[in-house]
Amino acid sequence: xxxxxxxxxxIFSAAEVEFIAxxxxxxxxxxxxxxxxxxxxxxxxxxxxxxxxxxxxWLAVALKKRGKCSIRTPDWMSVEKLTQVLxxxxxxxxxxxxxxxxxxxxxxxLLDHAHDDIPEVYMVRSLIEDIRNVRFHKVESGLETISxxxxxxxxxxxxxMEVNVVRPFMARVLQAFYKHDSPEMVQQADTSASKRPQVxxxxxxxxxxxxxx
Amino acid sequence: KKKKKRREQKSFPxxxxxxxxxxxxxxxxxxxxxxxxxxxxxYDISDILMEDEAVSVAFHVGANGVGLLDPGTETNSVEKxxxxxxxFWLAHxxxxxRAVSITIPSCFGQxxxxxxxxxxxxxxxxxxxxxxxxxxxxxxxxxGDKSIGPFLRHTFANRYKEMLSKSHTxxxxxxxxxxxxxxxxxxxxxxxxxxxxxxxxxxxxxxLGLMKTTIVGHKRKTxxx
Numbered sequence: 001x002x003x004x005x006x007x008x009x010x011i012f013s014a015a016e017v018e019f020i021a022x023x024x025x026x027x028x029x030x031x032x033x034x035x036x037x038x039x040x041x042x043x044x045x046x047x048x049x050x051x052x053x054x055x056x057x058w059l060a061v062a063l064k065k066r067g068k069c070s071i072r073t074p075d076w077m078s079v080e081k082l083t084q085v086l087x088x089x090x091x092x093x094x095x096x097x098x099x100x101x102x103x104x105x106x107x108x109x110l111l112d113h114a115h116d117d118i119p120e121v122y123m124v125r126s127l128i129e130d131i132r133n134v135r136f137h138k139v140e141s142g143l144e145t146i147s148x149x150x151x152x153x154x155x156x157x158x159x160x161m162e163v164n165v166v167r168p169f170m171a172r173v174l175q176a177f178y179k180h181d182s183p184e185m186v187q188q189a190d191t192s193a194s195k196r197p198q199v200x201x202x203x204x205x206x207x208x209x210x211x212x213x
Numbered sequence: 214k215k216k217k218k219r220r221e222q223k224s225f226p227x228x229x230x231x232x233x234x235x236x237x238x239x240x241x242x243x244x245x246x247x248x249x250x251x252x253x254x255x256y257d258i259s260d261i262l263m264e265d266e267a268v269s270v271a272f273h274v275g276a277n278g279v280g281l282l283d284p285g286t287e288t289n290s291v292e293k294x295x296x297x298x299x300x301f302w303l304a305h306x307x308x309x310x311r312a313v314s315i316t317i318p319s320c321f322g323q324x325x326x327x328x329x330x331x332x333x334x335x336x337x338x339x340x341x342x343x344x345x346x347x348x349x350x351x352x353x354x355x356x357g358d359k360s361i362g363p364f365l366r367h368t369f370a371n372r373y374k375e376m377l378s379k380s381h382t383x384x385x386x387x388x389x390x391x392x393x394x395x396x397x398x399x400x401x402x403x404x405x406x407x408x409x410x411x412x413x414x415x416x417x418x419x420x421l422g423l424m425k426t427t428i429v430g431h432k433r434k435t436x437x438x
Contacts, residue, residue: 013412014412014416015416018416108417140377143377161413164409164413165409165410166409167409168405168406168408169402169405169406169409172401172402172405173373173402176369176373176402177373179346179350180362180365180366180369
């Protein structure tokens, strides 16, 4: 499904980003006894009841669906931590708070399948929604400052899903601005004034966060 | 002499080959400053459609056998100094050979500049000049007027700001009115943003079923602005 709709629009669909996110490790507490699983991606030790162990997220969700374990919420998904992050996001208008790279996908999977394992699940859900909205508005307001002189956009601490949503638009916008504001076009308007070679002004560095194209 | 203002879709006969030229759709990549404006390529449909726009040109030389181009002529030829509307692909080639000189079409004229200065976002590029930017980029090196480049950029920058916030929040079905005012290029930008946002939202509520209302109906204004 990668790039099926239009290869220039987006490289990953949302489901693909989720698929990649499912490789993250998470802690579970099994309630059955099972032998070790020897998989290509690693060996996951013998499962003993009530002994916590670390497995990839996809395995955790699969076990959970069959009722064979309970998932332990990661630390960053507690209400206190999330509230802290939300406050910090609201206070700094240009920076993004460090969050796990796949926090959107992980939180969605956990909230869907393991909502009985998460304390105060509604609070957590609404907090994550708010964080996402605030961050997205920051991205938008940062985008307003792009001019033709912007060569690259740096977005720090942005998560995988957010990058994926914004990527096609941002790539196109940068291209369009480059086309219109290219030094040749602007310089041609000035050649009548002076004949000196003009150094291309590298413009202000727009620092939003990381860019992947 | 009659001057026809309406654009006619004519198929130009091969008599035009009496002018020395290779394939009239050949894009040279050297020799013109236009190479900096990302030439979309020979096969790009929107590029082809864009070049079909008519521009008014004044002939420097007489041309025989192409009286078809000038509706007001009696003999089968075009005289020197005649003013004719040609499609842009033809005018472009003839201009390279210094056979004609192109006059700036109305979409870059004074009236347009005043409109843009009044309010760039309300100018209706979608219906009147869908290929506004591309056309301007191609036209720019051929015509003497150097202010087109900055003018295009200025227009784009202003409209872009308007478009930015609206494009991400637009939903799949409701098409905001301003979309009709976008040129083709801006429309692509808008579609890119909207489709990726819509896809993300679909993914989010995918398995939720009953839980949908808790998330989707949950709107909180951020206090960032």
